[in-house]
Amino acid sequence: xxxxxxxxxxxxxxxxxxxxxxxxxxxxxxxxxxxxxxxxxxxxxxxxxxxxxxxxxxxxxxxxxxxxxxxxxxxxxxxxxxxxxxxxxxxxxxxxxxxxxxxxxxxxxxxxxxxxxxxxxxxxxxxxxxxxxxxxxxxxxxxxxxxxxxxxxxxxxxxxxxxxxxxxxxxxxxxxxxxxxxxxxxxxxxxxxxxxxxxxxxxxxxxxxxxxxxxxxxxxxxxxxxxxxxxxxxxxxxxxxxxxxxxxxxxxxxxxxxxxxxxxxxxxxxxxxxxxxxxxxxxxxxxxxxxxxxxxxxxxxxxxxxxxxxxxxxxxxxxxxxxxxxx
Amino acid sequence: xxxxxxxxxxxxxxxxxxxxxxxxxxxxxxxxxxxxxxxxxxxxxxxxxxxxxxxxxxxxxxxxxxxxxxxxxxxxxxxxxxxxxxxxxxxxxxxxxxxxxxxxxxxxxxxxxxxxxxxxxxxxxxxxxxxxxxxxxxxxxxxxxxxxxxxxxxxxxxxxxxxxxxxxxxxxxxxxxxxxxxxxxxxxxxxxxxxxxxxxxxxxxxxxxxxxxxxxxxxxxxxxxxxxxxxxxxxxxxxxxxxxxxxxxxxxxxxxxxxxxxxxxxxxxxxxxxxxxxxxxxxxxxxxxx
Numbered sequence: 001x002x003x004x005x006x007x008x009x010x011x012x013x014x015x016x017x018x019x020x021x022x023x024x025x026x027x028x029x030x031x032x033x034x035x036x037x038x039x040x041x042x043x044x045x046x047x048x049x050x051x052x053x054x055x056x057x058x059x060x061x062x063x064x065x066x067x068x069x070x071x072x073x074x075x076x077x078x079x080x081x082x083x084x085x086x087x088x089x090x091x092x093x094x095x096x097x098x099x100x101x102x103x104x105x106x107x108x109x110x111x112x113x114x115x116x117x118x119x120x121x122x123x124x125x126x127x128x129x130x131x132x133x134x135x136x137x138x139x140x141x142x143x144x145x146x147x148x149x150x151x152x153x154x155x156x157x158x159x160x161x162x163x164x165x166x167x168x169x170x171x172x173x174x175x176x177x178x179x180x181x182x183x184x185x186x187x188x189x190x191x192x193x194x195x196x197x198x199x200x201x202x203x204x205x206x207x208x209x210x211x212x213x214x215x216x217x218x219x220x221x222x223x224x225x226x227x228x229x230x231x232x233x234x235x236x237x238x239x240x241x242x243x244x245x246x247x248x249x250x251x252x253x254x255x256x257x258x259x260x261x262x263x264x265x266x267x268x269x270x271x272x273x274x275x276x277x278x279x280x281x282x283x284x285x286x287x288x289x290x291x292x293x294x295x296x297x298x299x300x301x302x303x304x305x306x307x308x309x310x311x312x313x314x315x316x317x318x319x320x321x322x323x324x325x326x327x
Numbered sequence: 328x329x330x331x332x333x334x335x336x337x338x339x340x341x342x343x344x345x346x347x348x349x350x351x352x353x354x355x356x357x358x359x360x361x362x363x364x365x366x367x368x369x370x371x372x373x374x375x376x377x378x379x380x381x382x383x384x385x386x387x388x389x390x391x392x393x394x395x396x397x398x399x400x401x402x403x404x405x406x407x408x409x410x411x412x413x414x415x416x417x418x419x420x421x422x423x424x425x426x427x428x429x430x431x432x433x434x435x436x437x438x439x440x441x442x443x444x445x446x447x448x449x450x451x452x453x454x455x456x457x458x459x460x461x462x463x464x465x466x467x468x469x470x471x472x473x474x475x476x477x478x479x480x481x482x483x484x485x486x487x488x489x490x491x492x493x494x495x496x497x498x499x500x501x502x503x504x505x506x507x508x509x510x511x512x513x514x515x516x517x518x519x520x521x522x523x524x525x526x527x528x529x530x531x532x533x534x535x536x537x538x539x540x541x542x543x544x545x546x547x548x549x550x551x552x553x554x555x556x557x558x559x560x561x562x563x564x565x566x567x568x569x570x571x572x573x574x575x576x577x578x579x580x581x582x583x584x585x586x587x588x589x590x591x592x593x594x595x596x597x598x599x600x601x602x603x604x605x606x607x608x609x610x611x612x613x614x615x616x617x
Binding site: 033055063068084278279 | 331334382384385424426578580592600606
């Protein structure tokens with residue numbers, strides 16, 4: 001019996017964009033390098049995850065931003081890495097062959113400064129063993145591309161359509177929260193052919209050192225992650241789900257997930273899978289704990305499978321109309 | 328084919344606090360029961376510690392010493408932010424979650440050498456860890472200069488082991504270094520008694536200047552401390568054409584190489600690279616950094 005067959009019997013195993021995930025947990029791009037980094041830690045295993053998103057990859061190698069690249073903030077952190085990566089050719093030739101694809105699903109994260117660069121990188125991954133492609137139109141830390149595309153729904157759709165045209169692999173679009181109407185953007189990306197959505201990337205923020213009167217980050221601004229953004233992310237997942245469910249487009253909910261309860265909340269809001277990022281920095285062994293916590297919940301609530309939770313949110317009754325306090 | 332040589336090289340330990348007490352000068356000496364780290368740690372490596380459950384990030388602390396037989400690790404830290412402030416309140420018997428030992432350690436030459444150890448402020452612990460290891464190796468003839476603006480959190484005494492070429496005001500040494508047979512002198516710009524009024528690099532320059540060229544050629548500099556001090560160490564090494572290893576620090580998130588948050592720009596073969604302080608360092612060739 002293969003690991004995949006076993007996984008299907010498991011209450012946590014899901015299908016996501018046609019792929020088998022052993023659990024709903026997805027390690028997020030930018031948090032785990034090119035996937036092997038966390039395996040340094042004894043007790044960590046990719047088998048505790050459904051998928052691992054590799055670091056954002058561009059056409060050519062990028063050095064990324066100068067230090068400081070990270071800064072702790074109340075219940076969160078800012079980062080401005082700036083897409084440091086060795087370029088897609090190196091990733092396909094030298095990194096993918098070192099990954100053990102029997103352990104989990106590996107998802108490439110594609111970025112670029114132009115639509116053409118997104119297409120070039122996607123094409124390169126199309127001819128590789130990678131399981132799926134995540135389009136990063138929401139990186140807040142590069143001057144061109146990234147969030148500049150993600151905050152314009154028409155532009156986002158152009159990028160998605162262009163990548164769709166060159167790949168048969170599952171295509172997941174990572175949406176930016178730094179826009180007025182994320183649900184509209186989701187709709188445009190679905191129309192353009194995305195198979196799944198990642199909701200959401202980091203919120204743009206700044207930290208200032210009052211003593212020096214300078215921003216702490218070398219890039220001046222960065223992306224906020226961690227528990228501080230969880231309520232924002234939950235609302236975005238809920239909003240996007242209203243659109244996505246009509247098209248059977250699954251969501252990887254993400255933003256400040258630190259424990260099983262957080263993961264459950266994202267599933268209930270409408271996510272089919274749940275991203276783990278900043279929480280790994282505090283506890284590299286957190287995935288096993290979250291999986292156990294979800295199993296406990298399923299048992300307590302007499303649910304047979306984790307997918308039953310997706311979108312199971314029951315909204316409260318709308319507010320009543322104002323009552324006159326007339327004299 | 329999977330490349331797995333790096334796998335399972337870092338360990339999460341639930342480490343009971345044995346003691347956590349304030350030293351003269353305001354630094355704290357933290358002793359943890361962490362048998363795996365105690366057995367595996369090399370000078371220059373660090374641990375990544377959960378200090379405060381209300382903070383989203385761990386704190387990297389360099390290792391001062393280990394006792395593999397007793398399974399204990401000693402750390403010296405200065406409370407500067409919320410994480411290390413909270414750490415001062417943790418009591419003996421409480422459990423701290425650590426990852427370690429992390430990073431590339433100082434590397435020692437295989438042949439007989441004269442290691443010159445330079446430590447400044449909170450950069451002193453890894454230099455003392457290296458000194459202790461060198462003391463156990465008769466191959467080398469180490470010597471140390473340590474600088475601090477705060478009172479040294481270690482016993483000091485008048486030095487008996489001679490170091491030629493130094494100003495007479497540099498009269499005191501750390502008792503532990505003297506006991507290990509490592510000639511050591513102290514510097515401070517805060518007027519601490521028995522200390523040279525200046526920088527460790529000035530003491531090093533005095534000593535290097537009087538060495539015969541053949542002896543000077545055996546010197547390798549090992550340094551840890553504030554960035555300006557490390558820049559001065561690198562400049563000194565270049566002036567005398569000596570190898571130099573520096574241990575760096577940078578804002579750090581994951582500590583295991585995943586996030587690329589703690590980078591330093593290095594030069595290799597004329598090309599710039601952004602390397603991670605956590606797993607590519609913290610010890611780097613000074614010539615690649617400065």
